[in-house]
Structure formats: C-alpha cells, structure tokens
Amino acid sequence: MAVGSLVFFVTMGSRVNEYVAKTFKHDGTVSSFDKFETYLNCAYFSVMLFFTFRLKGNLLTFFDEREKKYILAEWLLGFWVYAAFLYHTSSVLQNIKSLFVGG
16 A cells, blocks of 8 residues: 555656545645645555445546556455455364364
C-alpha cells in the first residue's frame, strides 16, 4: 500500500485530488492541496482500493484508461492477498480441527 500510494502520487496525484474533492464535496479548489495533502489523498485512495471487494462505478467513469490500469492493478493485488489469506487461514483451521477431532 505504501508503494501504491507512491505510485499514485507520482503518476496521478492531481487526478486523485480531483476524485477525493469530488467524492467528499471539498469546499476549496483542487490546487489548494499541498504535496503532503496530496500524498495523504493518494494513501487513502490506495488503501481504499486495496481493502475493497467491489470496484465503485464512479472510479471507472472518473479516471481515464491509463489511470484505470493502475487502479485495477492495486485492486487485483488486494483481492489476491485476501484470497491468499483465506486459503492460508482455512488450512490452519483444518490443522487445528484435525488436532481436536482427529483424522
């Protein structure tokens, strides 16, 4: 997620600011965000993508094709980590079950 934040900051920081300002009805202009606020917006955006199951429709309509590739990569990485966690957890649970039940 830290790498994702940095990638979003470098490649599309101003667009992430626009998305955050539009989504949360920011009163000021997008240019009012300084570099630190832009990085925080990118960190929020990265975490939001990584820990979500469902891609929001407004993400797919707001960003252009090049930006969607970064967004989809972050989302797929998060989905893959979640699936790997569930797979690992289920094998651990099976091992614990076999200790108590046998088999």
